[in-house]
Amino acid sequence: MSSKDLGITVRKTEDLSEWYTQVVTKAQLADYSSAKGFMILMPYGFAIWESIKEHFDRRIKEIGHRNAYFPLLIPERLLKREAEHFEGFTPEVFWVTHSGNNELGERLAIRPTSETIINEAYSRWVKSWRDLPVLINVWNSVLRAEITSTKPFIRTSEFLWQEGHTVHGTEEEAEREVLTILEIYRRLVEDQIAIPVLVGKKTEREKFKGAVYTTTLEAMMPDGKAIQMGTSHHLGQNFSKPFEIKYLGKDEKEHFAWTTSWGISWRLIGALIMSHGDDKGLILPPRVAPTQVVFVPISYKESDKETILQAANHIAEGLGKESIRTYIDDREQYTPGWKYHEWEMKGVPLRVEIGPRDMQSKQITMVRRDSGTKTAVPQADAITRIVNTLDEIQESLLHKARETQAKLTTTATDMKQFAHAIETSGGFVKAFLSENNNCEDNIKQETGATVRIVPLTQSEKGKCVYCGASNSREVVFARSY
């Protein structure tokens, strides 16, 4: 809707940050809002979010999760009940103090996350082992005041996400849930959004405030900075105890339950933009693209128009039966060239051109957004070829992102290597790190890099990159968004 006639004016490799902002606004994914720090998710961006949401929603429902909705506002006393959790979130909480002209008796926090208000409800709902497990997910928005500058999808004071909150009878079952969700996240990110991730645990320093431990997925962006793609927390009994989530077991005794929580947000879209886009704009992986194939009919004579549109409609219908999402761009007020440009900006994976010459040769011209490759395809084979090409694009994007990740992954055995890697190309730096928190803190202070993951299975131990202590665990560092 805003003027789109100008292309991206910087190259992605030259200024990723400016390139990113231009893609977000010119592809009409999002817009800034008059509420400072808040972002509008525009229809095209929202449609991508819907793709992601539908996929994940189906996966978790298949294994017994159900959606619900909990209040936006949390009484201060409730938020305070888990002390470490409250400490962690209080600096960024928005506080409601008045309704109409009346001052409230108690301040209400706009949820920065919903552990407290949800666990308070669970304490009333869970009585017996028969009530377990509780497997609930919520799609909502949460607010955390961002004091630094806004970056759409990545750094905003409000974001859309899902938050899962589960209750289990045993620790083992809770830990299994944490990993089950982590694996669903990994497949969502790699198989749908075509971004490879490292999975692992966070260190004590980096974990969710209130968790026993946090597991995470981390992706590498082309500028060498990592981005957290989702987290799944084992909360142990840290919440069930202060909130008194207890159940009567088969053994007729009362037990505190075990809880988990996990979330992914619209920042996945931010990572998608940075990972796959090019100097012409967005490139969408077919599986999450709102429109997977755009048809541009080209006719110079009125007499051609009808037959060309018919051909496009015929193929689009066939694709619809294969659950391929298509759009026939027959708008009169724009030229084909203008349309090519627009759909390239918007990252539609495949463009199909049909002109008079195509009709004569009973073919279509298929143009891949990722590679720019043009291929003439007989109309009779169009559906199979388009379906296959979409699969190829999906694979190719993941493959390319894997190459970028590999190129941006190094190993450091001392701080000189470490600092050099971080300062030049950035990226993931594998190293050994002692359990002494000072090493982690000092590295962060000196290089700006933090531990992104501690691998779930440690293949070997080694000498700490900072203090040299032997028998240190393997970790992966990076600077991050």
Next chain:
Amino acid sequence: MSSKDLGITVRKTEDLSEWYTQVVTKAQLADYSSAKGFMILMPYGFAIWESIKEHFDRRIKEIGHRNAYFPLLIPERLLKREAEHFEGFTPEVFWVTHSGNNELGERLAIRPTSETIINEAYSRWVKSWRDLPVLINVWNSVLRAEITSTKPFIRTSEFLWQEGHTVHGTEEEAEREVLTILEIYRRLVEDQIAIPVLVGKKTEREKFKGAVYTTTLEAMMPDGKAIQMGTSHHLGQNFSKPFEIKYLGKDEKEHFAWTTSWGISWRLIGALIMSHGDDKGLILPPRVAPTQVVFVPISYKESDKETILQAANHIAEGLGKESIRTYIDDREQYTPGWKYHEWEMKGVPLRVEIGPRDMQSKQITMVRRDSGTKTAVPQADAITRIVNTLDEIQESLLHKARETQAKLTTTATDMKQFAHAIETSGGFVKAFLSENNNCEDNIKQETGATVRIVPLTQSEKGKCVYCGASNSREVVFARSY
């Protein structure tokens, strides 16, 4: 999850309000929250909301609408820009004054509705006639402080809803949109939720603050009180002027655009509960029921169990192919009787019992939730018979609700009749009303009844029920939720 072993302890006809609260909590649709005035939408209630949402979402997408998301917080100056609108909402707005420990420079309102923040964005997005129409919908929650007591789904300080906001080039097109949506609402409410409605306009007194006029759907509850089921507003240029939504027309001149907004909320679920339920609990219309058919296998011997479950699975699979949502309740820890009770409370439209005797006679026993009718059906015909019975239940619920509505509709030609009708059975009271606002105000003050609708087409004029002025318009009054 909470204890469900107790049935409803009051009769619906004796104390609708207490009956309602018990159904809401015992059928596990919703729960009260520790934030006063706020409600938790529990998984079962949320699943009903998802049914409603999916249906409406599909309908509006078919005619070109798309979803988006706008910020939760609205700067005070923006909310003030349309004066009448601000006046209307300010007493119930929740105000954010702090983030962390910092006082904000300007108060932020939690959206009571999003006209202001959305129209501000539209003023930036709309430049030319090519950008029109803008057809955007948002699924979110809005907050309006409720000072009176909480009634789940009906009176809560936060509610889930959808708000549509559209921009058009001409007034005619905007008015057509208002009615298109009203008709989609009507079909949703009557055909899916099985509640008959009256459609019409609101009076000046009752319209949305900021609208040129408001159209509405009104349903009649069994206690004689009306409930507003949705509204669709023609905003004229009331927002486009203060927010400067202007476009360059084909005539190369600048024009102010015309806007609409419209919404339905989770109160539809409240009306559903009151309309259809009975002394045993909830009754769900099949089209919005999360589970349409529940199978209860009954086996006393271990040897029967397998074959009975197989038969249930076989029929459930066949129903799945017909897009019927089924659940096989093979939980070991509950008796069949307990399960009957639970699914009756939860309003599942059809129960299928399969026991050893059913297996011997190659039949199933089908029990309708609405009528309690038990029917033996040959297993070979099960799928067709179940599909047809669900249709019959859907129709029957609407039919019954139509009868209730008809019974609760009267006509009054003078205030004596009017007051008598309102004081005894309540219900819709048809009458003529002058254009003099005093008549409307006085009737409200004296009887508690308000004008629910002014019919869209006036069949005749008559004498005002209050002042006797001739040539008065036809309206429908009622007390309301």
